[in-house]
Amino acid sequence: MEEKKKRPAIPENVKRELWIKSGGRCEFRGCNKYLYKDGVTKQPRNLANIAHIVSWTPTEPRGNQNSEKLATDISNLMLTCSEHNNLIDDPRYVEMYPVELLQQYKREHEERIYRVTGMGQEYGVRIIKMFSKIQGQVSIIGDKAVSEAIMPYYPLESDIIIDLTQVEDVTSAQKQIERAVDLHIKSNSNEESYSVFIMAKIPYACYLGYALGNKVKSVSHQFFRDTQDWKWRDGEFGHFYVSKPKVEKTEDEVNLLVEISGNIDRRLVPNNIMYSIKAENPGFMFIQSKEQLLEFQIKFRELLNEIRDIHGEEVKINLVIAAPNPISFEIGKCIMKNIDPTIILYDKVDNEVSYQNVMCLHSRIRRE
Structure with a gap:
């Protein structure tokens, strides 16, 4: 009986380079999951799979006559989560993920990681999120939507959150806004820039602008209901x-x-x-x-x-x-x-x- 071939071991230096190029995130388009932290416990944990674009053997998904040669070639390897590693190799869906498409996924992801990590400190902005009940409802300001809205800038580590969902009146809201501005902004000796995302009543939004003033570098963003995002649009619009x-x-x-x-x-x-x-x-x-x-x-x-x-x-x-x-x-x-x-x-x-x-x-x- 012929012994089943083992997948060739991927050299440590190749693994290390792949982790660096991928930023430790899943390279499947649209996923971007961070692969060195448990999603629930937040403890450090290696959750990565190294997937082959062209299989390491000719008989497996996308395998061909060059399979053996490409088995440990970094150009043929993608860092993925287990879910998407299984998906691209699933016989039911393998035709949906041809070599050219997976190569495009890898290229797009690694180019984005290279571009973002190449930014200097001047591209970092502090995020301010302020929200309140509006007609009894509270809207969520998602982290992913915020990150996409501020590109090519990137969010600094900790957001400033002004949660006004429990305030009883305008005076209480004013005091809470003033406390947040005094604590996080006026006491900050660094000349940071701020990107402001608001889902709150008109008086609260107005007062936050007044509390910050025109000497603090800040840019506000608009939520678009049709596309459910915060990205400002290009073009000629109304006056x-x-x-x-x-x-x-x-x-x-x-x-x-x-x-x-x-x-x-x-x-x-x-x-x-x-x-x-x-x-x-x-x-x-x-x-x-x-x-x-x-x-x-x-x-x-x-x-x-x-x-x-x-x-x-x-x-x-x-x-x-x-x-x-x-x-x-x-x-x-x-x-x-x-x-x-x-x-x-x-x-x-x-x-x-x-x-x-x-x-x-x-x-x-x-x-x-």
Whole structure:
């Protein structure tokens, strides 16, 4: 009886090189599982399989006349989890994973690992995640979606989590946001950059932007419902229009409406002269690109300056917002604490029909 051939041993230096090139992660497209830590206990454990693209024997999946020659060649080896090692060699599915496709998987994965690990510290950003209940629901901000959204940057080791799901009122939320910013950001001597992901009520997003201010390097991101991701999109999208009243005399109090995700019923806000900044086609999907965010920042800041110049520093601005989280965040961030007049934020409260004063977003600092 002919003795069954044993698979040739893969030299240690080849194994080591494969681990380095793969980053210790499964090379099957879409998996990326880390293979040196147990998923449950988090204890160090080697979970890797070394799979052959061309089998080490001609009679096995994708085997051919070069099988023996390629048995220990690193170009023919993939680091995989056991699930995908079994899948690509399963007789029922082997035709779905030809040599060329697996070679492409390996090449894509190793090129990505090489590119990401080649980035310097300037490509590292600290992630801020803030979430609250919205209409009784809490949305999850997933780590994978965040990592994909910030490419080519990479997330630093620990995220800053601001969990507002248990807060009872706006004042409690303000205090919790202030504590997080003081602890994790203002006390940090390093000049870190921050990527901000928010799934929270408008006043909370607005106040986080205000607490961070414009001296902290931060970029906000938008969640897209259609694709369920946070990736800003390229292309030419809609613009913003500013509406101003005809001013016959200076006022002690004015309204400023931000209408991006929808229109605001003027009958439900305080009875003052109206300024507004509005999307050309208001809706939840209006904000698509970082360029739109920049355009909004510029126009909003110009409008604040104009209101102050016309009505004076003592004017009170009643701010009413119908906008997605990145816009609300940028509104807070745009406020200049040493210059701007008092800004009162209005929002819908419980079962109230009209908009209510929910927060003094900014109190005028200068005094005569």
